[in-house]
């Protein structure tokens with residue numbers, strides 16, 4: 001009997017199985033009512049009384065071993081099955097379909113504008129939206145009684161002890177850069193600007209600008225015109241013509257406004273260009289010597305040009321957005337229209 005138990009112990013310890021069915025067969029073979037281990041218990045009656053204690057103990061141990069072994073095999077087979085199942089799942093698949101966003105039209109156009117100027121050697125400069133009077137007005141040669149200094153036109157945050165305001169143009173970044181660097185300086189300043197306007201289809205209290213500044217020895221008006229012609233043709237196509245009309249800005253002298261041939265009718269005249277064939281896109285001029293001196297640059301050695309334009313305006317010309325308010329309403333149907341644009 002003891003030998004039998006010993007052999008069975010070895011046999012059970014060596015058991016293996018590769019499926020739940022096989023495990024079940026083993027359970028029936030060893031542990032069911034007519035199983036090998038159960039039958040040994042029947043033989044227990046025939047064991048001599050003096051061996052009953054030892055044999056009883058061994059028998060119980062054998063039964064525990066068989067039960068534990070079969071449970072262990074069952075778990076093993078189940079775990080293997082799970083990992084095989086897991087391998088069939090594609091973990092890289094998106095759980096639920098999710099729509100991709102698109103870039104805002106103003107970002108698309110701003111990036112395109114910056115790209116064009118960076119091909120001409122301009123780098124990007126940025127500055128704060130909350131500014132002081134010096135950087136937005138005084139350093140740029142604005143007269144003390146200029147209307148832009150009025151609450152009607154500019155958002156003031158405080159007027160005491162100093163004027164703190166929301167910048168009305170990114171020319172303030174040009175001032176900051178001139179104060180910091182020595183020429184040559186060749187920068188474009190993209191950013192948001194604020195003006196105290198009633199909101200309508202044609203005006204908003206904030207919009208976006210890109211202004212440019214180039215200062216070096218011997219920079220001329222011809223250089224300005226050439227740079228702007230290059231920009232206009234890159235942005236609106238190689239057939240585009242430009243026209244400069246005399247104008248006035250406190251910080252440039254001489255100053256001009258630039259029109260491009262209407263990109264809708266090709267210059268023939270249409271409702272969009274009010275039948276003139278031209279649409280205005282920017283202001284520009286030679287930096288006033290007063291501005292250079294205010295920023296610590298010797299105006300006898302250096303000259304420079306500056307220009308500034310609205311990103312919304314350029315975007316409207318490119319995509320004919322009729323209402324300025326659409327740019328800030330975040331209507332995804334409007335934004336999605338630009339998905340395919342780039």
Ligand code: PHE
Nearest residue numbers: 169171283284285306307308
């Ligand atoms: N700062 C001007 C504006 O906001 C644009 C401009 C920039 C004009 C540089 C001339 C030179 O309207």
